[in-house]
Amino acid sequence: MDILTSLVVVPVLTVLALFFVKGLRQARAWAAIGTGIELLLAIWLTVWYLQLRGAGHTEEMLFMRDVLWFKSLNIHYAIGVDGISVALILLTAIVLFAGVFISWHMQELSKEFFISLIVLGTGVFGFFISLDLFTMFLFYELAVIPMYLLIGIWGTGPREYAAMKLTLMLMAGSAFLLVGILGLYFNSAPGGGQLTFNILEIARLDLPMNMQRFLFPLIFMGFGVLGALFPFHTWSPDGHASAPTAVSMLHAGVLMKLGGYGAFRVAMYLLPAAAAEMSWIFIILTAISVLYGAFGALRQTDLKYINAYSSVSHCGLVLFAVLMLNKTSFDGAVLQMLSHGLMTALFFALIGMLYERMHTRDIYKMGGLMKVLPVISSVYVIAGLASLGLPGLSGFVAEMTIFVGAFQHEDLFYRIAVIGSVSAIVVTAVYILRAVGIMLMGPLKNPAFADLPKAAWQERLGILLLLVPIAGMGLFPGWLSEMIMNSLDHIVAKF
Amino acid sequence: MDWQKLILMRDELSLTVLLLLLLVLEIAMDSRRKHQLPTIALALFALHTALGFLPLASGHLFGGMFHTTPMLQLMKSILNIGLLLVLLQAHAYVRSEWVGRERITEFYFLLFSSLLGAYFMISAGDFLMFYLGLELASLPVAALAAYELSRQRSAEAGIKLVLSAALASGVLLLGISFLYATGGSMYFEDLQKGLSPNVLSVLGFLFFFSGLSFKISLVPFHFWTADVYEGAPISVTSYLSVVSKGAAVFVLGILLVQLFPLYADIWREILVVIAILTMTLGNLFALRQTNMKRFLAFSSIAQAGFILLGLLAGDSRGMTAVLYFVLIYAFSNLAAFGVVQAIALHTGKETMSEYEGLYRSNPRLSLVMLLAMFSLAGVPPVAGFFGKFFLFMSAAGAGYYGLVLVAVINVVISLYYYLLVIRAMFLRKSEQPIAHFVSDLPMRISLVLCVAGILFLGLYSPVYEWVLGLVL
Numbered sequence: 001m002d003i004l005t006s007l008v009v010v011p012v013l014t015v016l017a018l019f020f021v022k023g024l025r026q027a028r029a030w031a032a033i034g035t036g037i038e039l040l041l042a043i044w045l046t047v048w049y050l051q052l053r054g055a056g057h058t059e060e061m062l063f064m065r066d067v068l069w070f071k072s073l074n075i076h077y078a079i080g081v082d083g084i085s086v087a088l089i090l091l092t093a094i095v096l097f098a099g100v101f102i103s104w105h106m107q108e109l110s111k112e113f114f115i116s117l118i119v120l121g122t123g124v125f126g127f128f129i130s131l132d133l134f135t136m137f138l139f140y141e142l143a144v145i146p147m148y149l150l151i152g153i154w155g156t157g158p159r160e161y162a163a164m165k166l167t168l169m170l171m172a173g174s175a176f177l178l179v180g181i182l183g184l185y186f187n188s189a190p191g192g193g194q195l196t197f198n199i200l201e202i203a204r205l206d207l208p209m210n211m212q213r214f215l216f217p218l219i220f221m222g223f224g225v226l227g228a229l230f231p232f233h234t235w236s237p238d239g240h241a242s243a244p245t246a247v248s249m250l251h252a253g254v255l256m257k258l259g260g261y262g263a264f265r266v267a268m269y270l271l272p273a274a275a276a277e278m279s280w281i282f283i284i285l286t287a288i289s290v291l292y293g294a295f296g297a298l299r300q301t302d303l304k305y306i307n308a309y310s311s312v313s314h315c316g317l318v319l320f321a322v323l324m325l326n327k328t329s330f331d332g333a334v335l336q337m338l339s340h341g342l343m344t345a346l347f348f349a350l351i352g353m354l355y356e357r358m359h360t361r362d363i364y365k366m367g368g369l370m371k372v373l374p375v376i377s378s379v380y381v382i383a384g385l386a387s388l389g390l391p392g393l394s395g396f397v398a399e400m401t402i403f404v405g406a407f408q409h410e411d412l413f414y415r416i417a418v419i420g421s422v423s424a425i426v427v428t429a430v431y432i433l434r435a436v437g438i439m440l441m442g443p444l445k446n447p448a449f450a451d452l453p454k455a456a457w458q459e460r461l462g463i464l465l466l467l468v469p470i471a472g473m474g475l476f477p478g479w480l481s482e483m484i485m486n487s488l489d490h491i492v493a494k495f
Numbered sequence: 496m497d498w499q500k501l502i503l504m505r506d507e508l509s510l511t512v513l514l515l516l517l518l519v520l521e522i523a524m525d526s527r528r529k530h531q532l533p534t535i536a537l538a539l540f541a542l543h544t545a546l547g548f549l550p551l552a553s554g555h556l557f558g559g560m561f562h563t564t565p566m567l568q569l570m571k572s573i574l575n576i577g578l579l580l581v582l583l584q585a586h587a588y589v590r591s592e593w594v595g596r597e598r599i600t601e602f603y604f605l606l607f608s609s610l611l612g613a614y615f616m617i618s619a620g621d622f623l624m625f626y627l628g629l630e631l632a633s634l635p636v637a638a639l640a641a642y643e644l645s646r647q648r649s650a651e652a653g654i655k656l657v658l659s660a661a662l663a664s665g666v667l668l669l670g671i672s673f674l675y676a677t678g679g680s681m682y683f684e685d686l687q688k689g690l691s692p693n694v695l696s697v698l699g700f701l702f703f704f705s706g707l708s709f710k711i712s713l714v715p716f717h718f719w720t721a722d723v724y725e726g727a728p729i730s731v732t733s734y735l736s737v738v739s740k741g742a743a744v745f746v747l748g749i750l751l752v753q754l755f756p757l758y759a760d761i762w763r764e765i766l767v768v769i770a771i772l773t774m775t776l777g778n779l780f781a782l783r784q785t786n787m788k789r790f791l792a793f794s795s796i797a798q799a800g801f802i803l804l805g806l807l808a809g810d811s812r813g814m815t816a817v818l819y820f821v822l823i824y825a826f827s828n829l830a831a832f833g834v835v836q837a838i839a840l841h842t843g844k845e846t847m848s849e850y851e852g853l854y855r856s857n858p859r860l861s862l863v864m865l866l867a868m869f870s871l872a873g874v875p876p877v878a879g880f881f882g883k884f885f886l887f888m889s890a891a892g893a894g895y896y897g898l899v900l901v902a903v904i905n906v907v908i909s910l911y912y913y914l915l916v917i918r919a920m921f922l923r924k925s926e927q928p929i930a931h932f933v934s935d936l937p938m939r940i941s942l943v944l945c946v947a948g949i950l951f952l953g954l955y956s957p958v959y960e961w962v963l964g965l966v967l
Contacts, residue, residue: 138875139875152918153922168911171906186891
């Protein structure tokens with residue numbers, strides 16, 4: 001079995017094993033083993049990938065494999081990765097592994113929880129390795145559906161409402177996507193040959209302009225829903241706020257990246273002419289996402305809502321960067337996906353820990369937590385600083401690259417859009433520092449919180465798993481950026 | 496006449512033998528041992544189903560009144576599988592005290608007769624045979640709907656089914672007579688050449704189509720569906736929603752292509768409108784149902800709307816998608832009906848709110864239902880996803896992108912109410928949940944078969960290729 005297939009097989013086996021275990025202890029042990037192996041595989045894949053590139057392999061995709069699945073429809077299980085997918089796979093593995101430790105004390109239906117969580121992970125891994133649109137779509141939906149159970153069963157607050165809203169909105173997005181994919185398929189053989197779902201083969205074609213104009217909005221919007229594109233972002237705050245901690249982490253950290261990655265890999269790559277022509281509409285929408293998310297976060301007092309709106313803003317920036325259509329901004333988009341994935345997962349993990357201890361997420365009910373919970377609080381500050389783009393941490397690298405790329409456009413429209421989006425950074429600083437100030441600084445507001453339990457080992461481990469890459473990305477962005485840049489040539493060549 | 500050619504009617508003959516055997520058993524068997532009858536009938540029918548998979552040549556009989564091809568053979572096999580699952584699920588019900596021992600035989604006799612009618616409908620080469628088959632397929636089901644004599648709702652269902660079936664037959668006959676008047680023949684082969692696009696024959700086609708739409712319960716010919724589904728015994732409801740509906744869909748697919756290629760432009764437009772209406776209205780009505788049987792009734796109306804997408808293209812790809820979908824639909828829908836049946840039989844509960852907290856007391860049953868709902872909704876990686884995807888693919892291949900968009904939006908709407916069932920079972924907790932129970936062996940076998948079908952029919956691609964090979 002090749003390494004990419006094992007990325008999907010390992011979680012599937014883990015799920016099967018979980019069906020036969022009993023109780024929380026066994027379930028979490030197996031989940032930790034399964035996701036741990038997955039993380040090792042992802043690291044191995046990254047190292048191997050870099051070695052191959054270093055050895056002079058310049059193909060567009062590496063580790064390619066192609067198995068014919070539905071012969072008469074020419075549907076394949078076609079897989080392969082480039083630097084972008086490798087980076088995102090690594091991100092997913094880290095967040096998933098950390099998520100298991102954050103859910104260490106999941107008492108209620110623990111086995112089922114880990115099963116759903118890992119099924120979700122399977123979908124995400126499958127999505128990132130797929131080169132066949134059918135397979136990709138299948139994994140995409142596989143990643144979305146478990147969310148319903150995860151939020152519905154283990155969530156808090158209006159969980160049933162949030163779960164339903166999230167599932168239906170995301171599935172509505174995939175409805176558009178499906179039409180778009182079928183459109184690509186039936187236009188994939190202009191000369192009358194074999195129709196195909198293969199991304200690389202469709203990329204070689206020059207699809208007729210009127211078809212591109214029809215398909216691009218469908219596909220971009222379809223993925224945009226998952227990427228929290230305004231005005232289809234409304235599932236995100238409710239969904240994230242109601243989801244249990246590990247699910248918020250995985251969802252904001254990884255699942256939303258499916259939107260960005262898909263918009264990039266399918267909409268932009270396969271329909272470049274329409275992308276160039278229609279990008280202005282979506283630039284406006286994403287700029288609204290960026291600003292709206294930031295201002296939305298400013299008004300919230302619930303920590304999860306703050307972070308959820310901040311995710312809308314940051315993911316909006318990913319799509320914004322994708323629409324700028326040049327190499328630097330593409331690079332920034334991918335870096336932003338990674339940086340936001342780690343950051344937001346860390347945030348949600350910390351919020352989960354705080355909530356577990358205080359049973360509130362309202363920042364005005366907290367205060368002076370720095371003295372009581374030094375580890376959690378100081379990591380929260382670091383994550384906040386990364387989020388507002390402090391140099392030395394991952395956020396700065398990503399946002400800087402995006403704005404440098406975006407500023408290469410010289411006309412007024414782009415300038416306004418860029419300046420508008422940049423100003424969101426200022427707002428970000430305001431809401432982050434405001435939350436930190438109210439929540440962590442000053443004297444202890446509520447005496448009941450005076451002796452909250454300190455961070456346990458599994459919590460520290462979870463934090464560490466996310467914190468190290470954030471700092472690593474900020475201090476040594478070179479190799480990552482290079483890995484991404486190498487893979488962008490094929491895509492940039494289309495514009 | 497060459498007697499050897501009668502082998503072409505293998506399935507019909509084997510089913511007739513089965514029917515006669517049942518009659519003999521009814522007379523010969525000691526009435527104290529009648530409770531073994533369901534098992535015997537089940538075994539015999541399983542044998543019959545297995546026989547149907549043996550290859551059979553194409554050909555026709557009786558001067559073209561009856562014909563068979565591998566595709567028609569496959570259709571019959573799909574119906575067989577559906578009925579076999581229904582029989583497995585009905586096993587405990589038929590033996591329960593609801594049904595007297597003296598009435599066991601008629602349950603099987605009527606079901607098999609109806610299936611025989613469906614066979615003749617599918618294999619018909621002229622309108623006479625077709626009409627005979629149609630009547631034979633519908634009347635026994637009406638009797639079955641009223642099978643629970645002591646229950647008013649069951650009687651009501653029977654009457655409603657008889658009346659609407661009679662109305663449908665009348666309309667259909669009117670259509671046939673118009674077609675005969677303009678085409679000058681009852682034989683499909685002659686009609687195919689004889690029909691011309693004049694007003695009378697188009698009218699005939701419309702009447703014919705409407706009559707058939709009753710059987711598939713397409714909107715706006717669906718009014719009988721919910722009441723009958725709710726009132727009839729669950730086994731009969733599952734038969735109606737899978738076998739009866741499947742047969743009518745198959746026939747529609749065959750005849751549209753075979754008999755009315757001239758009117759393709761007309762029926763395509765009609766199909767588009769009716770598909771949109773059926774999907775949307777079926778879905779909207781399903782949203783508000785609280786009784787599980789009514790809920791599944793409207794869900795099956797909506798599913799029929801999706802099936803029409805496969806008929807639009809009118810080519811072998813589309814037909815394959817239809818057959819493949821109906822096969823998957825049989826497994827998924829019967830999984831859902833099986834769970835409903837098992838719960839109703841053990842606890843008498845039928846409403847969705849009574850299902851709350853089911854996962855905590857009956858996890859396996861709930862998981863079956865979960866898979867069934869996902870498959871009906873078309874969520875990967877279960878089979879329903881593949882079935883729907885290929886239907887949409889065939890419609891998109893024929894250029895109906897707008898319709899496909901409407902259809903996928905309807906998939907999202909349908910997902911809402913399928914999730915409601917999952918919500919009740921998994922998300923909610925209940926003060927008085929349904930107590931843990933173990934269902935009978937045939938029911939468990941049927942549910943295991945359904946789950947196997949739901950899991951593997953899609954992912955295991957040779958099934959699709961096999962269907963395609965038989966359709967071509």
